[in-house]
Amino acid sequence: MKSHSFLREIVPPLLRARSNDGKMQPPQFSTYLYFLFCPALIFRESYPRTPCVRWRYVIENFAKFLGCIFYGSYILKCLCIPVFSNMNKEPLTLRTLVLSVFSAILPVLYLVLLMSFSFFHCWLNAFAEVLRFADRTFYKDWWNATSLSVFYRTWNVVVHDWLYYYIYQDLLWVGKGWKNHTT
Known part of the structure; x- marks a missing residue:
């Protein structure tokens, strides 16, 4: 990209x-x-x-990132892996599969939120601070999204901007070119 x-x-x-x-x-x-x-x-x-680097902020964000990684591995080890570790010992039925999936939904959802926080907030803010990058809008309030389109625009602003400038606008330009050639 x-x-x-x-x-x-x-x-x-x-x-x-x-x-x-x-x-x-x-x-x-x-x-x-x-x-x-x-x-x-x-x-x-x-x-x-930004005018200067706040090294304490950088260290705090890297520490939060490492904490998220360790806590995520703990959740994975204690709550997700045990659910699926016994699946090869008994025959696979629809009931065991559904029970395993439903037992892992909340821990996996928590892992997704934790990894999203660790990357979009901790990792990107730490690198932005080291490089004195002032635009820190990596995500917006995606948790308040009322539609899927609002969610996709707000959960990852960096990728959304790239898609908007290089895919969406190009498709509009190509579409207008095709429209002008057909009339």
Whole structure:
């Protein structure tokens, strides 16, 4: 996704400058390197930056991330694996399968929420702070979503923005081109 974004943002201006005999410089390598590690999927020459790094905040977020990983592994070991470990010892029936799945639904749901928090909040905020990346909108209030479309727009804002700019808008542009050619 990052490679696609980089090429989509850099190649068209370079081709336009080449066809107009203009001189356009490709971005500096440091700009590209920053983009590779920043928590964004849309390439820009510059991003909003914070004035300094709060190292205590970075350490707290990495500690929360590690805590989530350990707690998630504990939940997996104590609540999920025992449910399915005895399945190979007895014949598989619909009843045992349904009971196993329903016994694991809540722990797995909790694992999904825990891993979502650990990645979208702890990991991305820690990396954003280290890189002084100021735009920290990685997710919005997806838990208040009233429809599936609102949920998909708010649970992962970074991926939604990439899909909007590079898939949805391109499909609209192609659709308008097809519509103009058919009439």
